[in-house]
Amino acid sequence: MALNMKQQQAGLSRKAARSVSSRAPVVVRAVAAPVAPAAEAEAKKAYGVFRLSYDTQNEDASLTRSWKKTVKVAVTGASGNIANHLLFMLASGEVYGKDQPIALQLLGSERSKEALEGVAMELEDSLYPLLREVSIGTDPYEVFGDADWALMIGAKPRGPGMERADLLQQNGEIFQVQGRALNESASRNCKVLVVGNPCNTNALIAMENAPNIPRKNFHALTRLDENRAKCQLALKSGKFYTSVSRMAIWGNHSTTQVPDFVNARIGGLPAPDVIRDMKWFREEFTPKVALRGGALIKKWGRSSAASTAVSVADAIRALVVPTAPGDCFSTGVISDGNPYGVREGLIFSFPCRSKGDGDYEICDNFIVDEWLRAKIRASEDELQKEKECVSHLIGMMGGSCALRGAEDTTVPGEN
Amino acid sequence: MALNMKQQQAGLSRKAARSVSSRAPVVVRAVAAPVAPAAEAEAKKAYGVFRLSYDTQNEDASLTRSWKKTVKVAVTGASGNIANHLLFMLASGEVYGKDQPIALQLLGSERSKEALEGVAMELEDSLYPLLREVSIGTDPYEVFGDADWALMIGAKPRGPGMERADLLQQNGEIFQVQGRALNESASRNCKVLVVGNPCNTNALIAMENAPNIPRKNFHALTRLDENRAKCQLALKSGKFYTSVSRMAIWGNHSTTQVPDFVNARIGGLPAPDVIRDMKWFREEFTPKVALRGGALIKKWGRSSAASTAVSVADAIRALVVPTAPGDCFSTGVISDGNPYGVREGLIFSFPCRSKGDGDYEICDNFIVDEWLRAKIRASEDELQKEKECVSHLIGMMGGSCALRGAEDTTVPGEN
Incomplete structure (x- = not known):
């Protein structure tokens, strides 16, 4: 995946860009721009969103006293239909628990950047107390940063006339990139759940490309x-x-x-x-x-x-x-x-x-x-x-693809 | 609203039809047909769904021991996008509480009957312990039966060139019918929340057509x-x-x-x-x-x-x-x-x-x-x-409509 525009403009390597951004841990939020110097505003525009740090100091301590450390959950395909349900379930505390604050790190494609902002705005308007941060982006290296969980929903849908073998190939490439990004950016004990199909083999590809994360941590949704x-x-x-x-x-x-x-x-x-x-x-x-x-x-x-x-x-x-x-x-x-x-x-x-x-x-x-x-x-x-x-x-000596021309075993309604 | 097909075929009045169905309080579920006599199957087909009573006797008592009496919640516009989020929130126990079993009574239009079945199937597949019944239908008199809550989401969207005055008129007619149905069928203390726009006046119309339900019980969503x-x-x-x-x-x-x-x-x-x-x-x-x-x-x-x-x-x-x-x-x-x-x-x-x-x-x-x-x-x-x-x-001596030609004050994104 390409560097994002801000990093390209600044001529920074990915690694350098990440270390810059890690020194300024701000919440990216899809909101109206606060007044800001023009250059700063321009840099922000590169993300298609604007940034704001919240002051949470004046909250009622009885709300947050018993809370755990914030869990960082990266979600791919974040502007899609499954995520549109899932993100609100995650933010509500129904999934990780009512004492578990959460940061959502949403990955979308260039094409879906505006929709991602829309999702972030709807999450804001929902006022979930446990939802402490929403960040959005199109670079998996950035979005997976320090993620404790990666919920990998995004996958390419199958086009007309496409075989399962083609789908394996196309999505495989995505999961190779994303596996490498997890390997470099995510928490060393990140749990990875692959939803995008074909999910078992996508999970395998991500796992094989993320040797720094325990193999046991990769799941495919059944x-x-x-x-x-x-x-x-x-x-x-x-x-x-x-x-x-x-x-x-x-x-x-x-x-x-x-x-x-x-x-x-x-x-x-x-x-x-x-x-x-x-x-x-x-x-x-x-x-x-x-x-x-x-x-x-x-x-x-x-x-x-x-x-x-x-x-x-x-x-x-x-x-x-x-x-x-x-x-x-x-x-x-x-x-x-x-x-x-x-x-x-x-x-x-x-x-x-x-x-x-x-x-x-x-x-x-x-x-x-x-x-x-x-x-x-x-x-x-x-x-x-x-x-x-x-x-x-996955770094194996290949192997011809015996599935070419084979019966389609994709679960209906999911391609 | 017309009688449903089953009632029409049987030549029953609405009242008689309801009293028949109230003698057979079964759960309507959108599932594969169990083996059944042909006539019975035909009657069931009139609903587009099949019926099944669940045996809940062998459940773990520790699950249900502390539960309250089941709350019956009717939802209109049940195959729409808002309901597609809301129904799952209701079924999860997030709204009424984790000790509050719930029955969902879903109202759709003739056109959306199949989609309603799809929603019911997805609710089934979600295995929410608190969700005890899902029924679906197109007759508000039936769907509102004994409802403790009526969440009135359904409304006609505004067509091209339609004014707010036209929208008031068209939706007003729907809420007149639904208000009468609430008056006749719903619990005497039913709480009514109108979401479909223009929601304040829709709520007023429903309220004025439901004199048996306390006026205080009607809400418009703000x-x-x-x-x-x-x-x-x-x-x-x-x-x-x-x-x-x-x-x-x-x-x-x-x-x-x-x-x-x-x-x-x-x-x-x-x-x-x-x-x-x-x-x-x-x-x-x-x-x-x-x-x-x-x-x-x-x-x-x-x-x-x-x-x-x-x-x-x-x-x-x-x-x-x-x-x-x-x-x-x-x-x-x-x-x-x-x-x-x-x-x-x-x-x-x-x-x-x-x-x-x-x-x-x-x-x-x-x-x-x-x-x-x-x-x-x-x-x-x-x-x-x-x-x-x-x-x-609403049974008032009318009144010309001074809103014809007036500025459109519909909240954008909601017509």
Whole structure:
């Protein structure tokens, strides 16, 4: 990505520019310009926004006394529909907690700069007490600065006639750049959640390009699939969705995903003991989950931004709140050392647990029967092929792309 | 509004139809059809959705033990952009509280029926524990059934070349129908919040057509104006927005609105003692607030649905959570018996306080200086004219419409 205009004008290297800006930690806000010298105003214009530092000293101390240190959350694709829901959920305190002040660092494209300002203005107008800073930008090196979390929603949508292989390629390049930016700018323990599709392989690319950040910290979103699977089990069983637990999604966030009815529980009982219909489980359940986005887009005329944002919030909360005893959540993580024999070096969705400290472990007590194993293997094979298609982006000796001309397994409603 | 197809086919009167359906209180959900007899399936199809009763008996009692009785919230314009944010905020428990289960009753138009199903499906997929029921429909008499709250977001947008007087007329007819439906179907103590513009006069029309519901229960949304005003005072003073209090909006939700800097406090001090710039207050502050929506639409390319939804959530919370000592919130309410000499019989925005019981009182200790009084009078005059334009919709002897050809005072970005 190019240096931004201010830095280019000043003839600064990226590194130098960053160190300058780190000496002046100001809040970038999309607001009317305060009176300022013309040159200063010009420099500010380079960002398309104006800067202002808030005095928070005269706040009621009872509001902030028990608060934690501010968490810095970078969000890409910040002017898009999913972010438009998610940012307000983050700012409200619903996700990171009511004692967790938050700074939002929003990344957009040159094309969306004005829209980003609009988002920042709407966040301001919402007066969320916990939202302490909003900054916006188009340079990932800058926007990811010191980020504790990076929520990578932005990805190129698939154009007409584009194959999944092309999508892998185009988005792969974005995630290579962004991975390098994370590596250089983000907090050393930054948690990264990739939403932009194909999210597993995008997460892999970002991870391989960010060797300074632990591999365990990279996630691909399969929580929406988990939520949809829980909903389908609730609908089929006639039980309320709160009674469904241990709902694992295995593998790739594509139509080869494996929603695991074998280990799922409904009201504490194994799902197959409640829904006594193996044909339904084997033939209908998985497509219902995988094709839900497509069904929604038909009804709704647009993709499911709100419920996707909710699932991102759920995925974050799963890491910052301890998992209930006996339960699990699904997330795509590095398969290194997994207890299920899945090939290493893939971002693969597993059932996981967390102590609520931002870290997790893969649950080791799920039963993988023959049926599950075959399905998991197929998703694993697909992920391996995706990996080979992007080998040049992750420093591997490549690999031809066996996915060219292959069946499209993109989850409908998401390209 | 027409009877729905099912009722028409059955040759039932509206009343009879309602009493039939009240004997079968089932949850209408936008889901795949369970196996059902053909006739039953046909009847269900009339709604475009399928029905299912959930068994919630096997839920963990620790989840629900301390919960209150379910609150029924009807929302109009439910497939629109504002609702698409608001419904998820309501379902999350952020608005009514974490111990308050909720039933959402969604009203859409014939044209938006499929989109309504899409919204219901996304709400399902979000697995909010507090969200116990989602029903959808196109008949306000049915959708408002037993509603404890009616959030009236839906309104006709202004077509090209349409005047505010035309908008008053067209939307007035909708609010006449919906007011009658509230009167017949909703809870006798239903709280009504009108968001659809022109919201003050729409609220007046609904109120006058619902004599069985207390006049005090009708609100027009001016909370977005209040939030925007707080934000502007924060920006101008360089203090964080949490330090701004007693920010009253007086009058109409139009460009004649009066954001009250005289009584506002910043960090506990009178705003004019902090921002020592009367010219700014008198000439720039009000337009900055009133034209914020227009500024946003220019940046963002679409109207500010998210921050509007946040302000609706704030407006509801203001009535269900006690107001902080010394503070106030703004809401458009009936002017009957107000302590400021505003003409009775108008829905007028005042500074109010609440004990958190859903009720409120108008604050009586605001200083109205000469400048404020003149501005308030102008907004009052406008509301009186709006009232005369819709006199035939509220059972008044009419009145010609003096607003025909008048300057357009619609808040930009909101038509």
